[in-house]
Amino acid sequence: NAGVTQTPKFQVLKTGQSMTLQCAQDMNHNSMYWYRQDPGMGLRLIYYSASEGTTDKGEVPNGYNVSRLNKREFSLRLESAAPSQTSVYFCASYHGLIRGGELFFGEGSRLTVL
């Protein structure tokens, strides 16, 4: 099983450029998440989708948009990238209907904004 797959793994952007990070899970999970991690720090929740068709803001949503395309896929879009968005982005999925399951993470996408 692939689990949670994120693309791309690395990306360099110039300030003002846009891009979309893609995430897909093959575990039939209901809930999906996007986090960012800055050097030496924990994970901060950007947006999440508790179930297909819903999205909600997390702790740091400014500058980002998301789309829950279907149950499998949850994308994160940067419309006008800023240097402050340089970070490692992690997508995660969780069963959601059964509390207490494992939260599965992708391998991360390292984004640098110049």
Next chain:
Amino acid sequence: SQELEQSPQSLIVQEGKNLTINCTSSKTLYGLYWYKQKYGEGLIFLMMLQKGGEEKSHEKITAKLDEKKQQSSLHITASQPSHAGIYLCGADLYGNKLVFGAGTILRVKS
């Protein structure tokens, strides 16, 4: 997340020593996760606690959940260099919103 406080922020221990990392929530916990991350790498699931008083162990790592105190502790016995990394606690606080603490950086001196 301000809803989850981890302490200490960083820790340096001599190899072979025991250590404890704490995670305290400002809200009711529906589930508490512990993950480990080696520098520049992905996240490794350690364990998940759901019920008050629950205690789980994985190799030399033990975690407990005190539901009344809304707190979890992670204890490493006889630390080794392989234990070094960032330890993250995460919690299902409400409505499937899963948030994480700021992390604890652990260094183990040989």
